[in-house]
Amino acid sequence: MAVAVTDANLPIGVFESGVGGPTVLAALRRHLPGEDTIYLGVTARLPYGTKSAATVERYAQQAAGVLVARGIKVLVVACNTASATALCALAQEFAPLPVFGVAVPGALAACEVADSSEVTVLATESTISGGAYQRALLHQRSAMRVLGRPCPLWVTLAEQGGDASALADTILLDGVRGSVMLEQTADAPSTLVLGCTHFPVFRTRLQQLLGSQAQVIDSAQTTAGSVAAALQSEGLPSNRGGNIQFLATDGMEGFQRVGATFLAEGISDVELVDL
Numbered sequence: 001m002a003v004a005v006t007d008a009n010l011p012i013g014v015f016e017s018g019v020g021g022p023t024v025l026a027a028l029r030r031h032l033p034g035e036d037t038i039y040l041g042v043t044a045r046l047p048y049g050t051k052s053a054a055t056v057e058r059y060a061q062q063a064a065g066v067l068v069a070r071g072i073k074v075l076v077v078a079c080n081t082a083s084a085t086a087l088c089a090l091a092q093e094f095a096p097l098p099v100f101g102v103a104v105p106g107a108l109a110a111c112e113v114a115d116s117s118e119v120t121v122l123a124t125e126s127t128i129s130g131g132a133y134q135r136a137l138l139h140q141r142s143a144m145r146v147l148g149r150p151c152p153l154w155v156t157l158a159e160q161g162g163d164a165s166a167l168a169d170t171i172l173l174d175g176v177r178g179s180v181m182l183e184q185t186a187d188a189p190s191t192l193v194l195g196c197t198h199f200p201v202f203r204t205r206l207q208q209l210l211g212s213q214a215q216v217i218d219s220a221q222t223t224a225g226s227v228a229a230a231l232q233s234e235g236l237p238s239n240r241g242g243n244i245q246f247l248a249t250d251g252m253e254g255f256q257r258v259g260a261t262f263l264a265e266g267i268s269d270v271e272l273v274d275l
């Protein structure tokens with residue numbers, strides 16, 4: 001994607017429905033450690049993943065508007081549900097600001113590594129029913145068999161910090177394959193796309209449960225790589241110190257506590273925004 005940035009020293013704007021977006025933020029910081037970022041968690045409107053496409057689009061436009069008003073050079077839609085639903089509307093409304101979503105980079109990465117003809121996308125109900133991931137995958141490889149599995153329990157599990165128990169393992173395997181016994185790993189899908197902000201926290205455990213033959217694609221990583229490549233190709237990365245400014249719309253204590261587990265570092269100051 002070509003980047004038309006007017007001021008390279010502006011921060012990268014990132015928004016998500018709440019506490020899971022810091023997985024994308026963490027990936028961005030690994031790829032672009034010197035970039036300043038401004039992150040908005042729209043915690044008062046959680047979750048996006050069970051809402052209608054029209055509502056998600058309206059919420060996404062309003063969230064993006066808050067960041068654009070503060071001055072950003074690139075918008076990253078960290079929320080998979082919003083990326084799958086509202087990316088075109090956001091790109092149109094805020095043009096020429098470059099807008100990156102997480103769905104297409106995740107799908108492209110899956111196509112690159114998939115050594116089988118089947119890919120399973122794990123995401124929220126809205127993302128799966130909207131079909132954006134499935135369309136992006138089929139656009140790349142039309143003969144591929146694409147399965148979409150809504151995993152609403154994974155969102156709750158991730159927010160509760162629970163990824164190390166027999167119950168958590170059962171919920172993870174149930175999401176991947178439907179009702180299964182823990183031992184039944186032989187027919188595990190070979191390529192999985194983690195199509196939700198919250199799911200990268202399960203990556204290591206999924207790999208252990210499904211074995212090394214399973215390819216687990218983390219769309220947060222691939223999105224960060226795309227943003228870094230786009231800024232680099234335009235000679236526009238900045239090295240302002242890598243500060244993060246956090247904004248949230250409700251539940252500040254929970255945002256700090258749970259968001260820190262997704263970011264894998266502490267979140268100290270959060271500004272309350274009315275949205």
Ligand code: DGL
Binds near residue numbers: 049081124127
């Ligand atoms: N951020 C959402 C996503 O990545 C998950 C949480 C929600 O449903 O709001 O799809």
